Amino acid sequence: MVLATERSLPRVPQLVTPLPGPRAQALIARDRAVTSPSYTRDYPLVVRRGEGCMLEDVDGNVFLDLTAGIAVTATGHAHPVVVEAIQQQAAQLLHMSGTDFYYEPMAELAENLAARAPFPAVTDGPRARVFFSNSGAESNEGALKLARYATRRPQIVAFLGAFHGRTYGAMSLTGSKAVQRAGFGPLVPGVTHIPYGTHAALDYLEASLFPATLPPEEVAAIVVEPIQGEGGYIVPEDGFHARIRQICDRHGILMVVDEVQAGMGRTGRLFAIEHWGVEPDIVTLAKGIASGLPLGAILARPHLMTWPPGSHATTFGGNPVACAAANATLRLLDAGLIVNAERMGEVLATGLAELAARHPHVSPPRGKGLMLAVDLRDADGQLDRDRRNRVVDRAFYEGLLLLGCGKAAIRFCPPLVIDAEQIRAALAILDRVLASV
Numbered sequence: 001m002v003l004a005t006e007r008s009l010p011r012v013p014q015l016v017t018p019l020p021g022p023r024a025q026a027l028i029a030r031d032r033a034v035t036s037p038s039y040t041r042d043y044p045l046v047v048r049r050g051e052g053c054m055l056e057d058v059d060g061n062v063f064l065d066l067t068a069g070i071a072v073t074a075t076g077h078a079h080p081v082v083v084e085a086i087q088q089q090a091a092q093l094l095h096m097s098g099t100d101f102y103y104e105p106m107a108e109l110a111e112n113l114a115a116r117a118p119f120p121a122v123t124d125g126p127r128a129r130v131f132f133s134n135s136g137a138e139s140n141e142g143a144l145k146l147a148r149y150a151t152r153r154p155q156i157v158a159f160l161g162a163f164h165g166r167t168y169g170a171m172s173l174t175g176s177k178a179v180q181r182a183g184f185g186p187l188v189p190g191v192t193h194i195p196y197g198t199h200a201a202l203d204y205l206e207a208s209l210f211p212a213t214l215p216p217e218e219v220a221a222i223v224v225e226p227i228q229g230e231g232g233y234i235v236p237e238d239g240f241h242a243r244i245r246q247i248c249d250r251h252g253i254l255m256v257v258d259e260v261q262a263g264m265g266r267t268g269r270l271f272a273i274e275h276w277g278v279e280p281d282i283v284t285l286a287k288g289i290a291s292g293l294p295l296g297a298i299l300a301r302p303h304l305m306t307w308p309p310g311s312h313a314t315t316f317g318g319n320p321v322a323c324a325a326a327n328a329t330l331r332l333l334d335a336g337l338i339v340n341a342e343r344m345g346e347v348l349a350t351g352l353a354e355l356a357a358r359h360p361h362v363s364p365p366r367g368k369g370l371m372l373a374v375d376l377r378d379a380d381g382q383l384d385r386d387r388r389n390r391v392v393d394r395a396f397y398e399g400l401l402l403l404g405c406g407k408a409a410i411r412f413c414p415p416l417v418i419d420a421e422q423i424r425a426a427l428a429i430l431d432r433v434l435a436s437v
């Protein structure tokens, strides 16, 4: 499979104006005058077009993108196969609402996802039922409703540092940053947050919370990210997910795994939870599923998704164009991109480990596949958010697009089409930036 999908853009950064260029400055001024101040634009990138791992701004500057639009464009920017699927579907049918009507792209995508769901095989039917939404938050919102509906229990356990979205239910599960909650209360009741990723946290849940304040027979679900994303690309301790599964089995609690950021091949498996061989009850998806078109999904074991007609639906969820993009995305993931994510993840992790060995303020990398992060530290070894921000900012001015996450981490979540040459180019820029910050 040919991975490089850059057709007319160079495959390494090329800056032709000081940044931001004149057109970028003009657009930013227009945008700032009228858009919500709640957006968090870190550096002044004004994108015009993208191909593969490369983005061109409105002034003709070309950047190497290790953000994939916040871990979304799994197949790269404007992959020709995805674009063709979108164009064909758009010319045929833009919308008819899967809530009330049937069309093939939605049924086909549900079949594809159900066949691949990380659930036990079922002898007499698909291994999952699928509900389509428009975003990660909406998928988690629906999963929260489904968990309560299926168990008729009110309580939910979620994790500190977790990010599940910003609508009320999803925000109530989120335990990431105070600014995401401050001033918005009251939230959805019944959510208890515990620390993420350690057996000590699960000891606390079982030995302290269950007997004292949180009767397990009232808990509907434990909602967990396989690798914590916005929280810092935190990989949990060995056995963490297996132990959550055991706790759920012991008490009739549902295990809900949020694969919105880690899923769709990014970690070298279609679903990140497959790394641990654990079978959840419900999985939520969005981001990479349709290579950039808005789409989310809830996968549930079939005996759980029994809510009646009208109990949960959404006009745009499962839009035919988004489903066509997702079907094409899945074909490309299977045709080599999941394997590439694993291989290129090793190349990137090796390169980051070498950088960490040379730059004392950089931690060794953590993560799986193309979901990797390093922390930035100060001279005393403390996490250094300012230094992280300076690195991300300076990298932009060198033509390399990065994103932060957690307290002081840089995350690396490139399109899964990235190749070794582009990784080498990115590491060379990062090396220079780290030396200068």
Ligand code: PLP
Binding pocket: 135, 136, 137, 138, 140, 163, 164, 165, 166, 225, 229, 230, 258, 259, 260, 261, 262, 286, 287
């Ligand atoms: N869940 C996880 C793990 C995420 O990383 C995100 C977004 O970053 C969401 C949910 C929310 O997705 P959306 O922004 O599409 O609502």
